[in-house]
Amino acid sequence: MSAVSDHQHPGDTPHDRLALLIDQLCLEIDSQPASTTDRVRALATQAKELIDGYDSYISGMSSPHPPVLDTMLEEGNKRDWKRIHKEGKTQFCLVLAMCAGTYEAVVLQHLAKLSKARTILEIGMFIGTTTVSLAMLPGVEQVVSLELEGYLEEINRPYFKLAGVSDKIDVRIGDAIASLDKLIAEGASFDMVFIDADKPNYIKYFKKVVESKLLAKGGFIAADNVAYKGSPWAPDQSYRMGPHIDDFNRAVREYPGVEVVMLSIEDGISLIRRKDLSIQALYNVKGKTAVITAYVQNGAKVYIASLQEKQLKEVSEALNKIGPGSCHYVVADLSSKAGCDALADNIKQKESKIHILVNNSGATWGAPFDKFPEREGWDRVLALNVKSIFYLTAA
Known part of the structure; x- marks a missing residue:
């Protein structure tokens, strides 16, 4: 009243x-x-x-x-x-x-x-x-x-x-x-x-x-x-x-x-x-195909890739339990153009297209700064952290 x-x-x-x-x-x-x-x-x-x-x-x-x-x-x-x-x-x-x-x-x-x-x-x-x-x-x-x-x-x-x-x-x-x-x-x-x-x-x-x-x-x-x-x-x-x-x-x-x-x-x-400000509402990727792990719980079909098959399998199984999306893994070496092309070909055989690509691979040279290893340092880091982004995006 x-x-x-x-x-x-x-x-x-x-x-x-x-x-x-x-x-x-x-x-x-x-x-x-x-x-x-x-x-x-x-x-x-x-x-x-x-x-x-x-x-x-x-x-x-x-x-x-x-x-x-x-x-x-x-x-x-x-x-x-x-x-x-x-x-x-x-x-x-x-x-x-x-x-x-x-x-x-x-x-x-x-x-x-x-x-x-x-x-x-x-x-x-x-x-x-x-x-x-x-x-x-x-x-x-x-x-x-x-x-x-x-x-x-x-x-x-x-x-x-x-x-x-x-x-x-x-x-x-x-x-x-x-x-x-x-x-x-x-x-x-x-x-x-x-x-x-x-x-x-x-x-x-x-x-x-x-x-x-x-x-x-x-x-x-x-x-x-x-x-x-x-x-x-x-x-x-x-x-x-x-x-x-x-x-x-x-x-x-x-x-x-x-x-x-x-x-x-x-x-x-x-x-x-x-307003619905949940992650699911703001980043709804249900039904989309993505090469990234974080989107599984929002409904996407996700592919993850690295050289470590044991870790890939463990992560994939864990994400599939969370759902509602699905997670699949591909063993791939992204430190070279050939490896990036191989991953892209593998995905193309399974999917007509992907909606989201997150280039998240990376490495450090694994040695003190004053002991700079050129081949295992500069070349490896540049190949994986920089070149792979271009190669995989272009593929």
């Missing part, structure tokens, strides 16, 4: 804001002489019909939401949030528009299913519509929900029980940053993280999650309200949180090590995941 609200009414999205502007435009048109505004009025009416039907059609053509959400929203709408705040039951004056709607709950369920999320962290619970929806998924084992207002846990617990998911929901009351630090200390890890809390702290929540082990390998973050009534690109003084959301969006977009896609769902949802 958001500690500071700009919401004017439930379902306040960029589409709603546009619909309101079109309503105002229609009123302005109606005040003008009919003879000069018929065409303008017709266009405005078409625009209004288009925007008014968009959200209802999209949600209506999606899978149904859990019925318990209707009860939760109905009860939430009946509550006098201003009075509740005046009575000191909440630290901030809440409004129903802070909660995620039924369509967004279905979207989050779908994302959790697609990602096969088992553990989910929710930062911001409010009346618990997304909390319940995610916990109701059979594949989800636990939903940890961070919430500032203790009163909200009190009113939500009966609905958790009604939905049959009380044992799967762990509500942590208090400052979200402190709660995140505690989860980090506990060694907690989550497949999915949903951020829908106070907007000025979005960046802090994001960094806490992505810079720790809270986000499991392959996990993702879903951040809500990232379009924030359109205020990031069409500022309006009525929406004070717009600049905070814009700062967050830009920070995530430029943050190293993550990738993000923003979806125009409801008030905007950003899906954020860590």
Whole structure:
């Protein structure tokens, strides 16, 4: 939930804001002489019909939401949030528009299913519509929900029980940053993280999650309200949180090590995941043929070559056990052009081409510097360390 609200009414999205502007435009048109505004009025009416039907059609053509959400929203709408705040039951004056709607709950369920999320962290619970929806998924084992207002846990617990998911929901009351630090200390890890809390702290929540082990390998973050009534690109003084959301969006977009896609769902949802920086992802050589040892574990078919057959056999057997690529060896003398040509001919008989060649052969002259052996020193080193690179590449 958001500690500071700009919401004017439930379902306040960029589409709603546009619909309101079109309503105002229609009123302005109606005040003008009919003879000069018929065409303008017709266009405005078409625009209004288009925007008014968009959200209802999209949600209506999606899978149904859990019925318990209707009860939760109905009860939430009946509550006098201003009075509740005046009575000191909440630290901030809440409004129903802070909660995620039924369509967004279905979207989050779908994302959790697609990602096969088992553990989910929710930062911001409010009346618990997304909390319940995610916990109701059979594949989800636990939903940890961070919430500032203790009163909200009190009113939500009966609905958790009604939905049959009380044992799967762990509500942590208090400052979200402190709660995140505690989860980090506990060694907690989550497949999915949903951020829908106070907007000025979005960046802090994001960094806490992505810079720790809270986000499991392959996990993702879903951040809500990232379009924030359109205020990031069409500022309006009525929406004070717009600049905070814009700062967050830009920070995530430029943050190293993550990738993000923003979806125009409801008030905007950003899906954020860590980039895959593993060796396998950065240097994927699966199915390639290489003359180098280090690529076997990344899926390549590798040939290794030297004069030492015993060592070649041992290395080849060890690498084949690691896989998933394969390793083959060729006994070869790379200190001469004839030896380099022979190795190349051997490989050509087995492969139509190679994709990677690493000339890694080398030797030293094996004697003190002041006792320079010309034939076993200079000539041997130059032949193996320099000439073989050219000969093998040319072959």
